[in-house]
Amino acid sequence: MLTKNGTIIKGIGGFYYVKTDIGIIECRARGKFRNEAKVPTVGDFADIDIDENGSGTVKKIGKRKNFFVRPPISNIDTLVLVAAVKNPNPDLLFIDKMLLIAKNNGVEAILCINKSDLCDSADAEKICKIYENADVKTIVTSTLSNVGIDELKGLINKKVTAFAGFSGVGKSSILKKLTGLDLQTGNISKKLSRGKHTTRCVELLEYADGSYLADTPGFSMLDLPKFPSEELWRYYPEFLSYADGCKFSDCRHLNERDCGIKNAVENGEIPPSRYESYRVFYEYLKQKENEYK
Numbered sequence: 001m002l003t004k005n006g007t008i009i010k011g012i013g014g015f016y017y018v019k020t021d022i023g024i025i026e027c028r029a030r031g032k033f034r035n036e037a038k039v040p041t042v043g044d045f046a047d048i049d050i051d052e053n054g055s056g057t058v059k060k061i062g063k064r065k066n067f068f069v070r071p072p073i074s075n076i077d078t079l080v081l082v083a084a085v086k087n088p089n090p091d092l093l094f095i096d097k098m099l100l101i102a103k104n105n106g107v108e109a110i111l112c113i114n115k116s117d118l119c120d121s122a123d124a125e126k127i128c129k130i131y132e133n134a135d136v137k138t139i140v141t142s143t144l145s146n147v148g149i150d151e152l153k154g155l156i157n158k159k160v161t162a163f164a165g166f167s168g169v170g171k172s173s174i175l176k177k178l179t180g181l182d183l184q185t186g187n188i189s190k191k192l193s194r195g196k197h198t199t200r201c202v203e204l205l206e207y208a209d210g211s212y213l214a215d216t217p218g219f220s221m222l223d224l225p226k227f228p229s230e231e232l233w234r235y236y237p238e239f240l241s242y243a244d245g246c247k248f249s250d251c252r253h254l255n256e257r258d259c260g261i262k263n264a265v266e267n268g269e270i271p272p273s274r275y276e277s278y279r280v281f282y283e284y285l286k287q288k289e290n291e292y293k
């Protein structure tokens, strides 16, 4: 019996494929996992036993940095949000939602503004500027004129990365440039037909040594995480320093008088779209809170 550890890169039909330093081992999970809330998930670090025949058993799952239920994946390092300067126009509300999700899960976010060949560089920079104090790395790319691709490659090197973005922004084109592989993001997560049931299989793709891509389109469809509405403003890094200027200590930065954050929006110090998304998400969280009361 050999003991190894590695990363679960694929899970299907009760089998887990664990990447170890001696190759990919097909494993079953120990029965005890069935009784525990913690089911082995793609992205997990696992301790495994390998028998004489080369079959493995997952014994233990390491502590997770983060965990998503749908798509089922754990330990994502980076979320690359892809938007386009136009065709389609950037959806700032969607970007802000994804930034919240990333922050809430301790995942680093990179905002990639693609199709920069379709506009002046000043226009692409204008979009980046909205996020200059939002604790997100922005990068301008074009798969057509090969702008920013190497930089993006460097940023996600040796990391586990997931891509998100609306249809048509250029995710597949970017992935092709990054990996050399022809991946169709809309359907890279293979649909496996087993009888009547169609199972979606999430997979980690190692496209370069130690660099993984989460092979799942589901990241564009995630819901806003549930957390108290009064904490929402703390998820906007550029709001933080202005809250000192609020007259009321429990200011929600909505309809109150003398609000430091609203003043900063009026003075052009906080981008209007960031404040607007704050209002929208606040309403959403508040409504959820009322539903659960």
Ligand SMILES: Nc1nc2c(ncn2[C@@H]2O[C@H](COP(=O)(O)OP(=O)(O)OP(=O)(O)O)[C@@H](O)[C@H]2O)c(=O)[nH]1
Pocket: 114, 115, 116, 117, 118, 141, 142, 143, 144, 145, 165, 166, 167, 168, 169, 170, 171, 172, 173, 174, 184, 185, 186
């Ligand atoms: N001008 C320009 N067009 C691009 C660029 N990148 C991708 N495109 C084009 O935009 C269209 C959509 O690109 P895809 O890579 O399929 O976009 P996607 O985000 O993967 O779309 P889905 O698969 O639907 O999720 C294609 O016609 C690409 O050729 C770019 O940098 N500049």
Ligand SMILES: [Zn+2]
Pocket: 243, 246, 247, 251, 252, 253, 254, 256, 258, 259, 260, 261, 262
């Ligand atoms: Zn306020």
